[in-house]
Amino acid sequence: MNLKEFYEKTEGNYGSVTTRFGGEKLALKFTLKFPDDPSFSQLEKALGEGDEESAFRAAHTLKGVCQNLSFDSLYVCAYAVCEALRSGNMDEARRLFPRLNDKYVATIDAVNQLKATL
Amino acid sequence: MTVCKREYNTRKFLIITFVEMFAMCIALVGIVLYYTQKYNDATVNTVGDIYMEEMSAQLTNHFDTIIGFKMDQLHSAVAEYDPETTDLTDQTMLASLQSYAALRSFDHMTLCRSDGTLLPIVGEQLTLSYPRYLLQSIDKGEEKVTSATNAAGEKWLLFGIPAKYILPDGSGESVAILASMPLDYINDSMSLYASEALTYSHIIQRDGTYVVKNNTPNNIDTGDNFFNRFREQTLPQGGKSTQELADELKATLADPDKGVYSAMLNAIDGRRHIYCSPLPHTEWYLVTVMPYSTLDQTVLELATKRTITTVLILSVLLANLIIIYQMYFSMSRKQMQRLEAARNEAEHANMAKSEFLSNMSHDIRTPMNGIAGLTAIAIANKDNPAMVQDCLNKISRSSKHLLGLINDVLDMSKIESGKMTLHTTAVSLREMIDSLVNIIQPQIKIKKQHLHVTVRDIIAETVMCDGVRLNQVLLNILSNANKYTQDNGTISVCMSQAPSPKGENYVRTFFSVKDNGIGMSREFVDKIFNSFVREDNARVNKTEGTGLGMAITKYIVDAMGGTIDIESQPGKGSEFIVTADFPTVNENSAEMKLPPCTILLADNDTDFCDAARDTLLSLGARADVTYSGKDAISAAKKLHGEDRQYDIALIDWHMPNMNGVETAKMLRETSGCRHILLMSAADRSDMEEDAKNEDISGFIAKPLFRSTLYYGLLPFLQENTQAEQHDEQERLKGVKVLLAEDNDLNWEIAYELLSASGLEIERAENGKICVDKFNASPAGYYRAILMDLRMPEMNGYEATEAIRKGGRDDCDVPIIAMTADAFAEDIQKCRDYGMNAHIAKPIDTAEVLRCIEKLIFK
Numbered sequence: 022m023n024l025k026e027f028y029e030k031t032e033g034n035y036g037s038v039t040t041r042f043g044g045e046k047l048a049l050k051f052t053l054k055f056p057d058d059p060s061f062s063q064l065e066k067a068l069g070e071g072d073e074e075s076a077f078r079a080a081h082t083l084k085g086v087c088q089n090l091s092f093d094s095l096y097v098c099a100y101a102v103c104e105a106l107r108s109g110n111m112d113e114a115r116r117l118f119p120r121l122n123d124k125y126v127a128t129i130d131a132v133n134q135l136k137a138t139l
Numbered sequence: 140m141t142v143c144k145r146e147y148n149t150r151k152f153l154i155i156t157f158v159e160m161f162a163m164c165i166a167l168v169g170i171v172l173y174y175t176q177k178y179n180d181a182t183v184n185t186v187g188d189i190y191m192e193e194m195s196a197q198l199t200n201h202f203d204t205i206i207g208f209k210m211d212q213l214h215s216a217v218a219e220y221d222p223e224t225t226d227l228t229d230q231t232m233l234a235s236l237q238s239y240a241a242l243r244s245f246d247h248m249t250l251c252r253s254d255g256t257l258l259p260i261v262g263e264q265l266t267l268s269y270p271r272y273l274l275q276s277i278d279k280g281e282e283k284v285t286s287a288t289n290a291a292g293e294k295w296l297l298f299g300i301p302a303k304y305i306l307p308d309g310s311g312e313s314v315a316i317l318a319s320m321p322l323d324y325i326n327d328s329m330s331l332y333a334s335e336a337l338t339y340s341h342i343i344q345r346d347g348t349y350v351v352k353n354n355t356p357n358n359i360d361t362g363d364n365f366f367n368r369f370r371e372q373t374l375p376q377g378g379k380s381t382q383e384l385a386d387e388l389k390a391t392l393a394d395p396d397k398g399v400y401s402a403m404l405n406a407i408d409g410r411r412h413i414y415c416s417p418l419p420h421t422e423w424y425l426v427t428v429m430p431y432s433t434l435d436q437t438v439l440e441l442a443t444k445r446t447i448t449t450v451l452i453l454s455v456l457l458a459n460l461i462i463i464y465q466m467y468f469s470m471s472r473k474q475m476q477r478l479e480a481a482r483n484e485a486e487h488a489n490m491a492k493s494e495f496l497s498n499m500s501h502d503i504r505t506p507m508n509g510i511a512g513l514t515a516i517a518i519a520n521k522d523n524p525a526m527v528q529d530c531l532n533k534i535s536r537s538s539k540h541l542l543g544l545i546n547d548v549l550d551m552s553k554i555e556s557g558k559m560t561l562h563t564t565a566v567s568l569r570e571m572i573d574s575l576v577n578i579i580q581p582q583i584k585i586k587k588q589h590l591h592v593t594v595r596d597i598i599a600e601t602v603m604c605d606g607v608r609l610n611q612v613l614l615n616i617l618s619n620a621n622k623y624t625q626d627n628g629t630i631s632v633c634m635s636q637a638p639s640p641k642g643e644n645y646v647r648t649f650f651s652v653k654d655n656g657i658g659m660s661r662e663f664v665d666k667i668f669n670s671f672v673r674e675d676n677a678r679v680n681k682t683e684g685t686g687l688g689m690a691i692t693k694y695i696v697d698a699m700g701g702t703i704d705i706e707s708q709p710g711k712g713s714e715f716i717v718t719a720d721f722p723t724v725n726e727n728s729a730e731m732k733l734p735p736c737t738i739l740l741a742d743n744d745t746d747f748c749d750a751a752r753d754t755l756l757s758l759g760a761r762a763d764v765t766y767s768g769k770d771a772i773s774a775a776k777k778l779h780g781e782d783r784q785y786d787i788a789l790i791d792w793h794m795p796n797m798n799g800v801e802t803a804k805m806l807r808e809t810s811g812c813r814h815i816l817l818m819s820a821a822d823r824s825d826m827e828e829d830a831k832n833e834d835i836s837g838f839i840a841k842p843l844f845r846s847t848l849y850y851g852l853l854p855f856l857q858e859n860t861q862a863e864q865h866d867e868q869e870r871l872k873g874v875k876v877l878l879a880e881d882n883d884l885n886w887e888i889a890y891e892l893l894s895a896s897g898l899e900i901e902r903a904e905n906g907k908i909c910v911d912k913f914n915a916s917p918a919g920y921y922r923a924i925l926m927d928l929r930m931p932e933m934n935g936y937e938a939t940e941a942i943r944k945g946g947r948d949d950c951d952v953p954i955i956a957m958t959a960d961a962f963a964e965d966i967q968k969c970r971d972y973g974m975n976a977h978i979a980k981p982i983d984t985a986e987v988l989r990c991i992e993k994l995i996f997k
Contacts, residue, residue, distance in 0.1 A: 058884045
């Protein structure tokens with residue numbers, strides 16, 4: 022699997038990410054670092070503890086990372102959770118979280134596959 | 140020549156046989172008619188004889204019957220009125236006899252004295268015409284029929300039987316009793332003449348006087364005596380005179396034993412058959428006459444009808460015969476012409492092949508001789524490197540030429556043996572046209588010709604076809620155009636596309652090669668695709684080639700399912716149009732998009748300009764079209780007046796009045812264009828001189844395909860931003876920027892992207908650290924702060940507020956908010972907290988740098 026295929030699989034925007042980083046090299050580097058990013062686990066933890074502020078910040082950060090990496094599909098899910106938390110609606114955020122979770126797991130899977138083929 | 144002779148022979152044969160058939164038909168019909176006519180006469184005679192005999196016998200029988208009936212009535216009368224006892228003086232008896240006679244239609248009843256005089260009992264006094272004949276018969280006890288006249292001369296028929304009555308006048312005994320009836324009765328009841336019948340009859344005495352005379356059909360008065368009439372009417376025949384014939388008739392009739400007379404005689408009014416037979420109980424003869432004119436006419440009519448029918452049948456047969464002959468003749472003529480044509484063609488092809496072989500062997504021998512000779516020279520001069528080099532160059536040229544010849548011959552033999560197949564692959568038409576132009580360019584240059592290459596309405600740049608063969612076809616046509624166009628002539632190549640009737644997955648592609656060269660005659664165009672044909676030897680001898688090129692070309696195009704159309708006029712030039720439907724290849728043309736830019740286009744070829752503009756628009760660029768250097772300069776000036784620039788000016792190298800190089804120089808002076816590219820279909824090496832020209836940024840090869848433009852323009856447009864970045868880098872180099880970002884990944888990304896521009900980025904993991912770092916730095920150390928808004932410990936807003944209110948000299952340091960929230964209220968909130976600008980995530984390097992630059996160097 023190459024980077025382009027990865028983006029196709031995860032429904033990201035290959036064109037925009039390569040434009041942003043001026044080529045595949047940097048885009049690949051940051052894509053591979055994505056699983057190390059703590060914002061998702063922070064969000065998961067904060068939602069579990071009911072820490073509304075931390076949850077919002079984590080969701081917001083995750084959203085930003087997704088934007089920087091042009092993970093468009095994952096961004097949409099993060100955005101939804103983020104907006105729910107912005108208006109303080111924890112229940113709505115918890116309801117939306119599983120979708121984000123699925124997408125996140127799929128993305129991490131794809132990154133691992135990408136890593137394996139390098 | 141031979142056709143004429145053969146045709147003549149065939150024609151002669153056909154005409155002779157036809158005349159023979161015709162003559163034979165006529166002769167056969169003639170013979171048939173002659174013999175039928177001949178046997179006709181004999182048959183008619185026989186038929187006449189039989190008919191007459193039969194007719195006569197019938198009439199005689201009829202007469203006999205009538206007379207016999209009357210005789211019986213007379214016998215009954217005698218039996219009724221017994222001669223022994225009947226008293227004819229008794230008035231009562233007489234009255235009884237009278238009523239008896241009236242009842243049986245006896246007009247008269249009379250007694251005959253022995254002297255032949257008559258004594259009437261009923262009716263008037265009659266006188267016997269020939270009492271002798273009656274008395275002779277009565278003496279023999281026979282019944283008799285005879286004629287008598289009354290006082291007025293009217294004739295009556297009398298029939299008598301012997302009877303001895305006492306004569307009332309007392310003059311003794313009678314010898315016979317007779318009763319009468321009118322002659323007309325006989326006439327009527329026997330129908331001696333019927334107008335419908337072919338015959339008419341008389342009753343005559345032996346001496347020829349008429350007893351019953353019938354008028355002839357023409358009502359001619361025939362006199363009192365039949366013999367007289369016979370003499371008057373009959374013509375001599377059979378060596379006998381009229382008198383002799385009449386005597387013969389008379390003799391026959393006079394002799395009671397001879398009986399019947401039958402003869403065919405020629406009379407004044409035509410042939411007639413006369414038949415005379417005796418009537419019983421009389422001295423009379425029944426004469427039956429059949430004028431042959433009637434029968435003849437009937438027979439003649441029949442014969443005429445038969446002849447007409449025969450002639451008609453013959454005509455139909457002959458007409459059919461003529462048609463069959465004519466059809467056969469024209470068929471055989473056509474067949475012969477076809478044969479002749481085929482033979483001529485074969486001969487011609489054979490001759491062409493022989494001629495081709497001799498030409499070929501000459502064409503092959505010439506360069507081969509050259510190679511052998513040059514090799515010998517090279518060997519002889521092996522110490523002279525310059526000479527050897529020259530020889531080798533010439534040998535190389537000759538071998539190439541030879542190779543070309545052999546390739547053509549091999550191609551042709553492949554085609555002729557049906558072994559040529561197409562290898563279809565994805566072919567870029569742009570690359571093909573480019574390579575075509577590159578190949579032909581040197582020859583064009585040698586002849587100082589002008590080559591215009593245009594592409595328009597390109598739907599699919601990449602198609603499935605045999606690129607090698609297609610190239611061969613176009614190169615062939617193009618090199619012909621080059622060969623047959625004079626120095627300084629013009630050759631235009633145009634490729635265009637249209638939707639194919641074969642379906643969506645196909646594209647119809649047109650290749651047109653047009654020149655203003657010597658052109659071709661109509662006759663030559665008709666033959667141009669024939670193998671081995673070199674029409675104008677004088678012309679072809681001057682030029683190289685096998686005479687196979689166009690045949691090969693045509694074959695390849697046919698194999699591709701395409702067509703070649705030729706428009707040509709001698710002295711004016713030729714146009715070859717190759718049309719073919721190729722399957723398209725899915726290409727991601729949608730991804731071929733230029734960054735937003737404005738292009739200035741200058742070319743005197745308006746068609747080219749329109750096509751190029753369409754392509755540029757489809758690439759997402761804005762294009763202004765001008766048709767001369769002068770217009771291009773005005774357009775650039777105008778835009779510069781609006782404080783703007785064309786990103787790229789595409790200027791044609793060859794333009795009348797002001798060429799590309801001059802135009803480029805002037806454009807530079809207007810400062811209305813960032814880059815100036817020269818366009819040309821010519822070889823780039825030609826433009827090497829111009830390449831050193833500082834006004835020119837680069838070159839782009841015609842024709843302008845979508846991909847040509849995309850890949851040709853993109854480096855300049857990117858270079859454009861790169862150059863700007865370069866300037867920025869120079870200015871931003873070493874500039875220290877504090878970046879507050881809690882997320883490691885985001886930090887790394889931002890660091891990677893921004894430090895490439897020369898900025899020195901330092902990180903603050905949250906708002907608190909940011910404030911601390913800022914406060915710990917010397918004044919003016921950080922030229923700008925990039926602030927994430929959502930951070931733990933202290934968020935972006937709070938940090939900004941802390942810095943602004945810190946009271947340092949550089950507390951007004953530019954702070955730029957970076958956030959994923961791009962809501963208007965967020966932006967307002969940033970301003971409220973004293974931030975200078977707001978940049979939305981994801982990071983757009985150029986935007987960030989522009990923003991920093993603007994805030995630092997304002």
